[in-house]
Amino acid sequence: MTAENLKWWQKTIVYQIYPKSFQDTTGSGTGDLNGVTQHLDYLKNLGVGAIWLTPVYPSPQVDNGYDISNYTEIDSAYGTMKDFENLIAEADKRGIKIVMDLVFNHSSDKHEWFLESKKNRTNEKADWYIWRDAKPDGTPPTNWRGIFGGSAWTWNEQRQQYYLHSFAKEQPDLNWENPAVRQALFDAANFWLKKGVGGFRIDAIVYIKKPAEFKDGTPDSDGLASVHDVYANTAGILDFLHEFKAKVFDGHDIFTVGEANSVKPEELKFWVGNDGVFDMLFEFSHVNIMFPDGEAWHKPQIWKLTDLKKVITESQKATAQNGWYPIYFENHDKPRSVNHFFPQGTDTVKAAKVLAAILLTMRGTPFIFEGEELGFTNVAWDSIESYNDIGSHGQFQLMLQEGLTVSKALKFVHRFSRDNARTPMQWSDKKNAGFSTGTPWLPVNENYKTVNAEIEEKNSDSVLNWYRKLVQLRAGHAELIGGDYKLLLPDNEEIFAFSRSLNGNTLITAVNFSNEKVALPPDFIDKKILLDSESGADKNILKPFEARILQG
Ligand code: NOJ
Secondary structure (H helix, E strand, C coil): CCCCCCCHHHHCCEEEECHHHCCCCCCCCCCCHHHHHHCHHHHHHCCCCEEEECCCCCCCCCCCCCCCCCCCCCCCCCCCHHHHHHHHHHHHHCCCEEEEEECCCECCCCCHHHHHHCCCCCCCCCCCECEECCCCCCCCCCCEECCCCCECEEEECCCCEEEECCCCCCCCEECCCCHHHHHHHHHHHHHHHHCCCCEEEECCHHHCCCCCCCCCCCCCCCCCEEHHHHHCCCCCHHHHHHHHHHHHHCCCCCEEEEECCCCCHHHHHHHECCCCCECEEECCCCCCCCCCCCCCCCCCCCCCHHHHHHHHHHHHHHCCCCCCCEEECCCCCCCCHHHHCCCCCCCHHHHHHHHHHHHCCCCCEEEEECCHHHCCCCCCCCCHHHCCCHHHHHHHHHHHHCCCCHHHHHHHHHHHCCHHHHCCCCCCCCHHHHCCCCCCCCCCCHHHHCCCHHHHHHCCCCHHHHHHHHHHHHHHCHHHHHCEEEEECCCCCCEEEEEEEECCEEEEEEEECCCCCEECCHHHHCCEEEEECCCCCCCCEECCCCEEEEEC
């Protein structure tokens, strides 16, 4: 494959925006669409060609917009449809596409479809959601646990039935078996295509197909079985998705990226590429490297660099000939990567540069999450009440149930809470980091006086300027776009190294994940250093957390 015959989205960089936390232009404390428009030049300077907006549709915000009450409108908290159209137009002037988040596994319980569906068992939308009778003793139909904790079933008095929700009770699952439901969802996606969006990120898509028979799963210690273990990626799911592709995606110059926790590298060929349903798939093996057996926050396991290299390389291999890989270390559901992949006490500026070097030189489309390019870090608030994230509350309750003390449980919340990624963007050292003149919906990270865009802009050695150097390097080297990936030093526990080769040209990325100096093997030493995160680079060694790009 040459760089020339790749599609636009294979050659670009995607920037993920959590609009609620990006820029507030009204003083409401909540970011908005005009705030995104305001910073388009910042993104253009970063080399961004597409923005993935997390949901901006009307929503009661139980799960910050992933509970949608109208699929074809803009939430007034974020602005108007005119603001959205203006964003598309302004982005377009800068060569940037807007990518929407489709949340089609579930809607909000305030969506008119659900309000109708719950009225009785005979209404027009009676089977748009998944309803079942109680067991004879009145308990839920199965022992399934929702992903945010507690039973995945909630009783509805009006219908005298339970409804299923893979996530919170305010997020009832839509019934994809019903063709009218599928068509309504496809119509919604087509609505946004007509507005000129450049693609879609498709949320929680592995849960849309439920098992033919509803029966109990193997219970965990709380007596419940995670819906994830029971029905993620169930046989038959791809039929729905091929229909989705045919009725929505085909024939448009867009990209699609599905969120697919549980699709294994060997299954990728059915999901992406020529015979697949999406262009790319976010899989979780590297970001969940500490959770090989399910994501209970209090049970993280020790992992080694070789484990991380292995899972990343497996995904690279699986998409080498067919399909394409979305490279990411952060999103709005994960802690900040400098905390997630490095031990406490690590110099987070150096750590951010290490990850950036991988992100921007690996094969695939890099996805940068807002603030990652500035080296944002986790927060640690004193009480669970300070946390907004519904997932953090669920995990906290689970930990208490399992006998952890409040302070121990809080430590895991500090480490893994999704709010770590959701604190407001830090634009400057002004009030509220320049995010809002009002009271931010979530507190700003205390480090904003030293970690912010304005300050980093002026510092040639900042994380932001390191990103820019890498972006420039990427733009000038076709091998970084279309070149083959090969893992080097697979057994080395300190250095993550790989090569990218195209038409006889090779670049090598070598980063030191450890806090020790490490000697480089002889064949790295005679190569030309193109970029280095440390000044005064020594050809023979990598300093702690040093990142280097070599040629040859
Ligand atoms: C994945 C989204 O990224 C996450 O934020 C959300 O809570 C769940 N899906 C449910 O929609």
